[in-house]
Amino acid sequence: MRMLVLGGTRFLGRAVVASALARGWQATVFNRGRSGSLAGGVTEVHGDRRKIENLEQLASRGPWDIVVDVPGVIPAEVRDAARVLAPHAGRYVFVSSVSAYRDWPAHPVDEGSPRHDGDPDLDVDTWDWGAGVYGPYKAGAEVAVEREAGGQRLIVRPGVILGPWEYSGRLTWWLERISRGGRFIAPGHPAQAIQPVDVRDVARFVIDQAAAGGTGVYNLAAPIGRDTFAGLLAACIAATGANATPVWTDDATLEAAGLWEWTQPPLWRRAAGTWRVDATRAFAARFVPRPLRATVADTWAWMRTGQRPFNDPRAALHGIPTDIEERLLAAAANGRAS
Numbered sequence: 001m002r003m004l005v006l007g008g009t010r011f012l013g014r015a016v017v018a019s020a021l022a023r024g025w026q027a028t029v030f031n032r033g034r035s036g037s038l039a040g041g042v043t044e045v046h047g048d049r050r051k052i053e054n055l056e057q058l059a060s061r062g063p064w065d066i067v068v069d070v071p072g073v074i075p076a077e078v079r080d081a082a083r084v085l086a087p088h089a090g091r092y093v094f095v096s097s098v099s100a101y102r103d104w105p106a107h108p109v110d111e112g113s114p115r116h117d118g119d120p121d122l123d124v125d126t127w128d129w130g131a132g133v134y135g136p137y138k139a140g141a142e143v144a145v146e147r148e149a150g151g152q153r154l155i156v157r158p159g160v161i162l163g164p165w166e167y168s169g170r171l172t173w174w175l176e177r178i179s180r181g182g183r184f185i186a187p188g189h190p191a192q193a194i195q196p197v198d199v200r201d202v203a204r205f206v207i208d209q210a211a212a213g214g215t216g217v218y219n220l221a222a223p224i225g226r227d228t229f230a231g232l233l234a235a236c237i238a239a240t241g242a243n244a245t246p247v248w249t250d251d252a253t254l255e256a257a258g259l260w261e262w263t264q265p266p267l268w269r270r271a272a273g274t275w276r277v278d279a280t281r282a283f284a285a286r287f288v289p290r291p292l293r294a295t296v297a298d299t300w301a302w303m304r305t306g307q308r309p310f311n312d313p314r315a316a317l318h319g320i321p322t323d324i325e326e327r328l329l330a331a332a333a334n335g336r337a338s
């Protein structure tokens with residue numbers, strides 16, 4: 001099998017490449033060469049996906065059995081890649097997101113839920129996470145892939161992805177904090193369900209499906225209710241071996257302290273549909289999310305190798321600021337004593 005990965009050097013793309021190489025496939029990655037490089041065995045082609053001439057030069061290296069657009073967000077950029085490369089691909093895969101759903105995270109979603117109105121031809125030079133455009137852009141990008149790649153397309157909509165090489169600072173912040181030991185702030189309720197998935201399981205599903213000729217759309221999330229926040233934190237304690245104790249702190253207290261959902265601390269989010277992403281369709285197609293504790297343990301083991309992930313400024317936004325944590329812990333201790 002010959003596979004082309006647009007991207008490939010930060011997180012999910014790396015896992016897709018590793019999964020392909022483990023099967024003995026030939027892998028080519030296309031990126032600008034800024035975010036990092038890969039170990040041997042991969043053909044690296046450097047270029048800017050925003051330049052049509054770079055995409056056309058890339059296309060001349062085809063055909064491929066599978067092309068995977070891992071990082072695309074801006075619709076016109078995703079459109080152009082699909083327009084130029086899909087004619088040289090057996091299967092064309094686009095990595096979208098649950099954010100493409102109009103109602104996520106307010107409400108539960110499955111693949112039939114409405115998505116944002118996305119413009120497949122929308123073009124911008126840059127975009128900002130804070131602007132609320134990520135979901136509509138991913139939706140527009142999906143429309144572009146549907147139009148340009150037709151029946152060859154496979155679209156996956158992962159929820160939160162964790163694992164080795166994660167650069168957003170979600171699980172890595174929790175592991176780092178818990179490894180320092182002591183009492184730490186745990187958000188909301190221990191039984192709060194969560195459903196992150198392992199990056200390696202997403203990668204495996206993508207290429208299994210593409211290789212089997214799969215098309216269509218799949219949510220990718222762990223089974224609803226399988227994992228809890230308490231389980232995540234217990235796994236972090238077990239992995240790090242730290243002498244650490246969660247101090248469960250209710251949502252109202254966290255909000256009153258000025259903390260931001262989703263990032264402070266990572267994965268704390270109250271919207272009712274956040275962790276109600278129905279991935280039944282993917283499970284029926286042999287998507288097998290490994291236990292969360294395995295993701296946690298492997299991520300900690302990877303962090304201890306000293307390898308550094310892609311340097312994303314968003315990582316600095318993740319985590320409870322130390323001064324706020326100290327205040328909350330002191331208040332909790334006083335409350336316990338009184």
Ligand SMILES: NC(=O)c1ccc[n+]([C@@H]2O[C@H](COP(=O)([O-])OP(=O)(O)OC[C@H]3O[C@@H](n4cnc5c(N)ncnc54)[C@H](OP(=O)(O)O)[C@@H]3O)[C@@H](O)[C@H]2O)c1
Nearest residue numbers: 007008009010011012013031032033034035048049071161
């Ligand atoms: N993390 C999550 O929880 C989560 C959840 C749902 C969906 N997703 C989606 O999953 C995907 C994950 O992406 P990733 O960052 O892990 O992918 P990746 O493929 O590992 O890394 C991103 C790649 O894009 C390349 N790139 C960036 N700009 C480029 C340009 N103009 N031209 C050519 N190459 C360019 C980067 O290399 P250079 O910088 O060297 O060019 C890098 O190789 C995204 O689509 C994200 O929306 C993530």
